[in-house]
Amino acid sequence: MLDTFTQAVKILHLDHPLGDWIRAATETPAAIMGIERGVLKAGTPADLIVLKARNYSEMLARTQFDRTVLRAGRAIDTTLPDYRLLDDLMTA
Numbered sequence: 001m002l003d004t005f006t007q008a009v010k011i012l013h014l015d016h017p018l019g020d021w022i023r024a025a026t027e028t029p030a031a032i033m034g035i036e037r038g039v040l041k042a043g044t045p046a047d048l049i050v051l052k053a054r055n056y057s058e059m060l061a062r063t064q065f066d067r068t069v070l071r072a073g074r075a076i077d078t079t080l081p082d083y084r085l086l087d088d089l090m091t092a
Contacts, residue, residue, distance in 0.1 A: 006060050045072040 008024075050068040053059035069076050 047071050 048070050050070065051059050052066050067078065069078050
């Protein structure tokens with residue numbers, strides 16, 4: 001998801017004012033799909049990603065492997081699975 005966001009921002013910032021591109025890559029697509037995701041409101045559970053970056057340039061410049069993912073306001077395990085778990089899917 002973060003890669004999709006990164007690419008959307010890189011494309012959108014070229015032809016949208018700075019104040020609009022965050023909404024154009026998050027809130028607007030959620031509204032078009034008719035879902036509340038992508039909109040943070042006080043008192044509601046948060047689904048978001050916390051990144052170790054001081055600004056947008058740092059966030060977009062590198063892959064964020066050390067991120068924290070919050071689902072319904074709680075951190076989830078983001079440990080990548082062992083490839084061996086996929087072996088059964090790859091047999092013909």
